[in-house]
Amino acid sequence: MNNEQMPFATIQEARRWASLFLQKHGREVRVADLLLEHQLSLSFSQLLAYERDSFPEQKQVWFKKAVEDHACTGVPVQHLIGKAPFYGREFTVNHHVLIPRPETEELVLGTIKKMKLKSPVIADLGTGSGIIAITLKLELSSSQLLATDLSTEAIQVAKQNADTLNADIEFFQGDFLEPIKQQPIDVIVSNPPYIAFSEQLSETVKNFDPSLALFAKEEGLAAYRTIVEQLARYKLSPSLVAFEIGHEQGEAVKSLIERKLPGYDVQIKQDINKKDRMIFAELAD
Known part of the structure; x- marks a missing residue:
């Protein structure tokens, strides 16, 4: 960065420089606003209203570095600011957990819409940052939430989020159902790794999201097979099993459940973009 670009006299100048720099590197210019909103603790409307105000000099170094890092490496803006929104709340995220996606809000x-029990025991398998378990607990206050993950680092992030948001969750380290196989469970919900190793991903995802949470063997189906086989092996019969899936995996996951778990009515549901994205398997009455 050359000397005439520093320092920025106003917020507007900082925003203009960042937008042009990001555009030049093929990145979304909206990132400039997200970084400014975080650094200055302003909403987007406040950012526009105060754009002629001076840009605090002590905050410029971080802002410039964050813009350059994102532009040159693709590091997600959520990792730069350390948080991400989900279901109207803010969650801590880092390189140990997936960045929350809108599709998971639909899951x-x-x-919630399919919940029939007043006080269900819900297990979130592969909890990552804890977004699913914490959101369900806060939206269904009378429920009991169990959350598992193979990654101890992910569980630490999830526990931090649960503490921050005052959500009472029991966390367990282990492979999906393995650490809670002795517990009665009414509902299983999971957004497991479902991307095939052969699939091409953007550098922002491939280089910064944890591979443990992204990829699965058997063309992305291994995690579903493991969970379904655990349910059968441990003779667990939850009233509802809810999965997020890859958009081409609906029929394969549906068939897997129907073969291994007789007695379930299995439905494939599409997301807002009209792509197969969820499986809901309900135990027949």
Whole structure:
């Protein structure tokens, strides 16, 4: 960065420089606003209203570095600011957990809509940052939430989020159902790794999201097979099993459940973009 670009006299100048720099590197210019909103603790409307105000000099170094890092490496803006929104709340995220996606909000909403029990025991398998378990607990206050993950680092992030948002969750380290196989469970919900190793991903995802949470063997189906086989092996019969899936995996996951777990009515649901994205398997009455 050359000397005439520093320092920025106003917020407007900082915003203009960042937008042009990001555009030049093929990045979304909206990132400039997200970084400014975070650094200055302003909403987007406040950012526009105060754009002629001076840009605090002590905050410029971080802002410039964050813009350059994102532009040159693709590091997600959520990792730069350390948080991400989900279901109207803010969650801590880092390189140990997936960045929350809007599709997962649809999984949570669908699970809530299908909830028939007043005080269900819900297990979130592969909890990551804890977004699913925490949201379900806060939206269904009388429920009991169990959350598992193979990654101890992910569980630490999830526990931090649960503490921050005052959500009472029991966390367990282990492979999906393995650490809670002795517990009665009414509802299973999971957004497991479902991307095939052969699939091409953007550098922002491939280089910064944890591979443990992204990729699965058997063309992305291994995690579903493991969970379904655990349910059968441990003779667990939850009233509802809810999965997020890859958009081409609906029929394969539906068939897997129907073969291994007789007695379930299995439905494939599409997301807002009309792509197969969720599986809801309900135990027949």
